[in-house]
Amino acid sequence: MPKQQANWSPYDNNGGTCVAIAGADYCVIAADTRMSTGYSILTRDYSKIIQLADKSVMASSGFQADVRALQKVLAARHLLYQHQHNKQMSCPAMAQLLSNTLYFKRFFPYYSFNVLGGLDSEGKCKGKGCVFTYDAVGSYERVGYSAQGSGATLITPFLDNQLKSPSPLLLPAKDAVTPLSEIEAIDLVKTCFASATERDIYTGDKVEMLVLNASGIRQEFMELRKD
Amino acid sequence: MMNLADSAPATNNMLGSEADSQRTLYPYVTGTSVIGIKYKDGLLFAADMGGSYGSTLRYKSVERLKSVGKHSVIGASGEISDFQEIMRYLDELILFDNMWDDGNSLGPKEVHNYLTRVMYNRRNKFNPLWNSLVLGGIKNGKKYLGTVSMIGVHYEDDHVATGFGNHLARPILRDEWHENLTYEEGVKLLEKCMRVLLYRDRSAVNKLQIAKITEEGFTVSEPYSLKTSWDFNAFKNPTLDAEGSW
Secondary structure, three states: OOOOOOOOOOOOOOOOEEEEEEEOOEEEEEEEOOEEEOOEEEEOOOOOEEEEEOOEEEEEEEOHHHHHHHHHHHHHHHHHHHHHHOOOOOHHHHHHHHHHHHHHOOOOOOOEEEEEEEEOOOHHHOOOEEEEEEOOOOOEEEEOEEEEEOOHHHHHHHHHHHHOOOOOOOOOOOOOOEOOOHHHHHHHHHHHHHHHHHHOOOOOOEEEEEEEEOOEEEEEEEEOOOO | OOOHHHOOOOOOHHHOOOOOOOOOOOOOEEEOOEEEEEEOOEEEEEEEOOEEEOOEEEEOOOOOEEEEOOOEEEEEEEEHHHHHHHHHHHHHHHHHHHHOOOOOOOOHHHHHHHHHHHHHHHHHOOOOOOEEEEEEEEEOOEEEEEEEOOOOOEEEOOEEEOOHHHHHHHHHHHHHOOOOOOHHHHHHHHHHHHHHHHHHOOOOOOOEEEEEEEOOEEEEOOOEOOOOOOOOHHHHOOOOOOOOOO
16 A cells, blocks of 8 residues: 555645834734634634734744744743843844744744834944844844734735835945834735735734833834724 | 666655655645634634544544633644644643643733644644644633644634635634624524535535633534535426536
8 A cells, every 4th residue: 555645734824914123212902803723713813913022023923833932932931031031032133032942943933924114223233123024034134014824915015115125235234223203104004914915815894003212111002894 | 777766856865765655745644624702701613523534524523623721722634633732732831831830821812822832833844733823811811822734834813714715714814803892693603604604615524512611611513414405497498498418
């Protein structure tokens, strides 16, 4: 008898979209709250965002079980860091940790598409918004804004147009952090999700937005189409 | 002469060699949908008592709803032997919890988290427990209802279902569920869902149990059957307008 092939996959795509935008003194991180499988909606009220540290917030979409496991690993590592260094991890430090954690499972990846947002805390960049974007195996870069997940292909071109980001090829490197105000950026994020919801079946129900700035962290919700 | 059995197909080699015959490849005896809802005083669950062996309805008295500790109920669909294994894990978990003898006890949220980790870790080893589980309960007035799949996908909601239940029951529940359902309303709602599943799910059997958990404790009904109606004109003379048709 020939060897039996597997008829189950260890992966599933539970859908969803994540966006983050970095400002001069704030950062917006947003994700929809829909969780799907195949053509079914499992639940309309599931958060894809986690606050890993004081100034680090991660939004992840993809395979929910892997996302949850990844969040737990990072949260545990942050706790250890706090015990060892008696301080919170900075956003760039968390960014490196996330990259290393993902690459650690290079040959059985976390099917998790992440954006990490927060506030920089070093030297003259203190308080500036920062966004890091990742693929599933940990390659990452710091950018001014990013979208990941099922609606990313719909949102990214729109953000490219609206935020008129400078070319990353320029020398000296020009900052991609947007000059938009916090209110304008949030409005832009809401528009992104409303548009993505129209055409992406996996995006919808509600968008959860977290805003980090000097005064702390704020959470906002907006209803989206439920179809 | 090329031995075709040895030629390398696009096999996923992470699934181990033939000597490694201890892994779950596919399910044998399976249960179908489980439904769970929150209601005014606690939670209600429904599952039929069928254990299918492929397309044969082999076992018709399988209890797929069980209590876990003082505060929780578990409902399982999928491989029945794996469910029995899960019950062994849970019995041990509760035993150790009781042995602390400190007045504290594991609530539904904790049990759900435990199950999620177990299912995910088995998936990581490519040897899954082939089940979709519903886990719910009430502790200190707080109601909790969640579900876990065989690959570790999990979430909580006011109403959950496994398998076909997601396709047929959840839409009904989204439309008709509301907070503060009475016990009678809850049972009626579950029966409505189970009836649709009975009509449309090939693996469903007409023998079900309803389980209830409140602060007072766990009860599961005696098995009973739903009334069905097959009295449609189209069924009475199916070839009326299509002579020779099947």
